[in-house]
Amino acid sequence: MIASNLPALQVVIPLLSAPLALMLRRGTHSWVLAQLVCIAALAISINLLQTVLATGPISYEMGGWAPPWGIEYYVDAVNAFVLLIVSGIGTIVMLAARTSVAKEIAGDKQSLFYTAYLLCLTGLLGITITGDAFNIFVFLEISSLSTYILISLGRDRRALTAAFQYLIMGTIGATFILIGVGMLYMSTGTLNILDLAERLQPLSDSRTVQAGFAFVAVGVSLKLALFPLHLWLPNAYAYAPSIASAFLAATATKVAVYVMLRFFFTVFGVDFSFEVMPLGIILAILAILAIFVGSAVAIFQDNVKRLLAYSSVAQIGYMILGISFATVTGLTAAILHLFNHALMKGGLFLALAAVFYRTGGVSVAHFRGLGKTMPWTMFAVVIGGLSLIGVPLTVGFVSKWYLVLGALELGYWWIALLVLAGSLLAVIYVWKLVEAAYFQTAEGDAASVREAPLSLLVPAWILIGANIYFGIDTSLTTGVARTAAASLLGIGG
Amino acid sequence: MSTTLGLYNYWIVIFLMMVGFYVVIAHGNLIKKIVGLNIFQTSVFILYITMGKVADGAAPILDDSVTSYSNPLPHVLILTAIVVGVATTALALALIVRIKEEYGTIEEDEIHSQDESL
Amino acid sequence: MLAATALSVVFMRDLFTIVMLFGIYSLLSAGFFVDMDAVDVALTEAAVGAGVTTMLMLGTLALTSRKEKAHRKPASMLPLAVVTITGLVLIYGTLDMPYLGDPEAPVHQHVAPRYIEQSYDEIGLPNIVTSVLASYRGFDTLGEVVVIFTAGLGVLTLLGLSGDSPHRARPAAMAHHLVLRVITRALIPLILIYALYIQFHGDYGPGGGFQAGVIFGAAIILYTLIFGLTKAERVIAPLFLRYMMGAGVLIFAGTGVLALLLGGNFLDYDYLAHDPLHGQHYGILAVEFGVGVTVTAVIISIFFNFTGRGDQPKEEER
Structure with a gap:
């Protein structure tokens, strides 16, 4: 009985626990609850992924109503993988949360923080697992509203304006998606994703469907911070509490990328998206701009959280570039990079949480001499940075390898060159941190900084270690990513 | 029915939507932005409700004397969307109050100039 | 207009x-x-x-x-351009839309007819909107309740819990108006009864948990306006509201879990009683109640938090 209800429980467990976390009122109690819930969600997602890989997609009818009348949960290799990313990162980041949150957030607001964190987890899992276009909108708003709360809990007053700016941009994005879904519903009479896909097939000439496509594309691009719609992201990540930055950077944009994959490939179909609509070329241009502008701006940042946020804009560019190829290799690269980038940014932001915990700031100046005083934390930053650049033996190399391969398959050798050039820019901004940490010495009080506590180091190193593990043993991740890519393109299962 | 007459309603709705959208992105006052956002969203609701209308249909409450009903599904979706909208608005207004307390202003350009001078 | x-x-x-x-x-x-x-x-x-x-x-x-405040910078053309382009895309999209009121439009063909034709046999309620809202698409509504809960949480985070400042005991502005007080005392029970009517009448006419919650909340707000926040908070403690906000979500999701434990899918009310129609009825009553509880609590809580903020000393504003 439990096994057949796992898709529902994946979302319902965090959903039910959120009000409980609010009622507990003691930060520590809420943390214990949140941690248990995260582990349960992770266990369910692992189980779902195994089932999907073994026996094919799972469909679950909410309320026992058959789709398209009721809401369907639909799990295939693509979203099972994303569920695993979200709940896995959620669990590991939560391990570090207790120490960091106790330092950064006032006592009476800690349980509110965990409640918002659980709601955000609920929203992200709900968006990923659902097979209903309107249900995506509802859970998108759950995750967005809770994200605004998480950001606004940052200490700096700029956290408030960052949250407000994100609220405006996010709501415009969500409303665009709502308009787009409305136009699709108008043309087909259904909201179920698989049903939509079937009924949209003969309608590729409909101008209503084309306009709906445009609105969904712009709305989702806003949510995933595709250049030039990325303006909300740097401030949001920079001024949020450290734990919120780590969780959001590693998961929120990934889920938006998933929604984009789902709409472009499953709902509209690759023929419509890339032949009727000129999606491939637009995405490729924006992606390359994102890579270069994002990396270039990152080089000039003084706040390291902002630096990593701009680097995220660039890394999202790599994912979108993979999508724009619309081939199995390109999509494999994009989906791999979803997973790999979550590992890198999760690990790096947790290391930053450790730096903030000890030094009280995250500007480049705070990094001076940390190579000596916080050797383990800095070593984690270095490995994470190498992975961002895409050095062999890290996960960053694997996804870039597939991306270059995908470009060469299509004969786009110049795109392959641009990808490599983009990596050179990453070398510069990572070097900035290394230089400060290892070749400059701290002055005054900063010289007596101690290594971060284990409760922060261990979670950061789990993620950083995964960067190396999956960089060497690539069979598991590439296998899943390839299956997912093939199913999106409708080739095999 | 001619194109103009049949689509006239939609065009009015689109005009409203764009007025709201313009207020959101062009105006610097935070409260006015939120009002614009609400107009934008309310117009989208009108778009949905409009598509659910069936000529000569009745409200979708079953009654033996009625043969044709308007489509209930858009109504349900918009009920949800209205609630989501007010939730967003409440959160946004709370943020505005805090921003006013911290910065002493709710004009976007003044907030930016304060942050830059830091 | x-x-x-x-x-x-x-x-x-x-x-x-x-x-x-x-x-x-x-x-x-x-x-x-x-x-x-x-x-x-x-x-x-x-x-x-x-x-x-x-x-x-x-x-x-x-x-x-x-x-x-007046703009010092000349207005940029960019927003106007963005809006114009968006509008044009929308108008382009309308060109293939079915005309207003056309019963042959695809919207009315595929999913909706089943709701209209079968919902009475499957759920047993005359109000189709309630049937779809609470049962067919009940999960959306659960999401909606969670959104409200999140908003309540957000306002509480941003404006509430600001430490117990001694300045909160502001005398109620209108407490000395005898007429107002008497009328309010008479009105509030009526409003509450009306709210209950909306809450439970939603199965037959328009209404339901959400609208009832708003009206219920309005009654308490009226009380606060007349008698002041301090007194209102004595009637409904903020801590109680905090539990109540979550309780609604728990009732709704708990109903779903109960169905699951009784052998059905999540939110499948058929399993709540031996007769599926009764089950649907119980289920819808329960979830509408959950919606009402959360909405009432969140609205009152948001109002208390906004009002409480205003009572604080003005010196805080720099």
């Missing part, structure tokens, strides 16, 4: 006028919804758009400022 109201918002500088105009805009659209047969939506839009939203905006104005 709608267009004129919306346009005036663009040109007005007095925020108070703008907020009032938005209230009018909202009421006008509620009227339009009735015209389009969407009575449930109209009731909600009137209560939420014209009522709650406008009230919150006014509350914010009281805490901030009334005037929009």
Whole structure:
């Protein structure tokens, strides 16, 4: 009985626990609850992924109503993988949360923080697992509203304006998606994703469907911070509490990328998206701009959280570039990079949480001499940075390898060159941190900084270690990513 | 029915939507932005409700004397969307109050100039 | 009318006028919804758009400022361009839309007919909107309750818990009006009864947990306006509200889990009783109650938090 209800429980467990976390009122109690819930969600997602890989997609009818009348949960290799990313990162980041949150957030607001964190987890899992276009909108708003709360809990007053700016941009994005879904519903009479896909097939000439496509594309691009719609992201990540930055950077944009994959490939179909609509070329241009502008701006940042946020804009560019190829290799690269980038940014932001915990700031100046005083934390930053650049033996190399391969398959050798050039820019901004940490010495009080506590180091190193593990043993991740890519393109299962 | 007459309603709705959208992105006052956002969203609701209308249909409450009903599904979706909208608005207004307390202003350009001078 | 109201918002500088105009805009659209047969939506839009939203905006104005400052920079052309392009894409999209009211439109062909034709046999309620809302698409509604809960949490995070300042004991502004007090005392029970009616009548006519919650919340807000926050908080403690906010979500999701434990899918009310129709009825009653509880609590909590903020000493504003 439990096994057949796992898709529902994946979302319902965090959903039910959120009000409980609010009622507990003691930060520590809420943390214990949140941690248990995260582990349960992770266990369910692992189980779902195994089932999907073994026996094919799972469909679950909410309320026992058959789709398209009721809401369907639909799990295939693509979203099972994303569920695993979200709940896995959620669990590991939560391990570090207790120490960091106790330092950064006032006592009476800690349980509110965990409640918002659980709601955000609920929203992200709900968006990923659902097979209903309107249900995506509802859970998108759950995750967005809770994200605004998480950001606004940052200490700096700029956290408030960052949250407000994100609220405006996010709501415009969500409303665009709502308009787009409305136009699709108008043309087909259904909201179920698989049903939509079937009924949209003969309608590729409909101008209503084309306009709906445009609105969904712009709305989702806003949510995933595709250049030039990325303006909300740097401030949001920079001024949020450290734990919120780590969780959001590693998961929120990934889920938006998933929604984009789902709409472009499953709902509209690759023929419509890339032949009727000129999606491939637009995405490729924006992606390359994102890579270069994002990396270039990152080089000039003084706040390291902002630096990593701009680097995220660039890394999202790599994912979108993979999508724009619309081939199995390109999509494999994009989906791999979803997973790999979550590992890198999760690990790096947790290391930053450790730096903030000890030094009280995250500007480049705070990094001076940390190579000596916080050797383990800095070593984690270095490995994470190498992975961002895409050095062999890290996960960053694997996804870039597939991306270059995908470009060469299509004969786009110049795109392959641009990808490599983009990596050179990453070398510069990572070097900035290394230089400060290892070749400059701290002055005054900063010289007596101690290594971060284990409760922060261990979670950061789990993620950083995964960067190396999956960089060497690539069979598991590439296998899943390839299956997912093939199913999106409708080739095999 | 001619194109103009049949689509006239939609065009009015689109005009409203764009007025709201313009207020959101062009105006610097935070409260006015939120009002614009609400107009934008309310117009989208009108778009949905409009598509659910069936000529000569009745409200979708079953009654033996009625043969044709308007489509209930858009109504349900918009009920949800209205609630989501007010939730967003409440959160946004709370943020505005805090921003006013911290910065002493709710004009976007003044907030930016304060942050830059830091 | 709608267009004129919306346009005036663009040109007005007095925020108070703008907020009032938005209230009018909202009421006008509620009227339009009735015209389009969407009575449930109209009731909600009137209560939420014209009522709650406008009230919150006014509350914010009281805490901030009334005037929009004049722009020093010349207005950029970019927003106008973005809006024009978006509008043109929308108009392009309408060209293939079915005409207004066309019963042959695809919207009315595929999913909706089943709701209209079979919902009475499957669920047993005359109000189709309630059937779809609470049962067919009950999970969306659960999501909606969670969204409200999140908003309540957000306002609590941002404005509540600001430490117990001694300045909170502001005397109620209107407590000395004897007539007002008497009328309010008489009115509040009536409003509460009306709210209960809306809550449980939603199965047959327009209404339901959400609208009832708003009205219920309004009664408490009226009490607060007349008797002051301190007294109102003595009637309903903020801590109690905090539990109540979560309780609604728990009732709704708990009903779903109960169905799951009884052998059905999540939120499958058929399993709640031996007879599926009874099960549906119990299920819908339970979830509507959950919606009502959370909505009431969140609305009161948001109002308390906004009001409590205003009571704090002004010196905090630099």
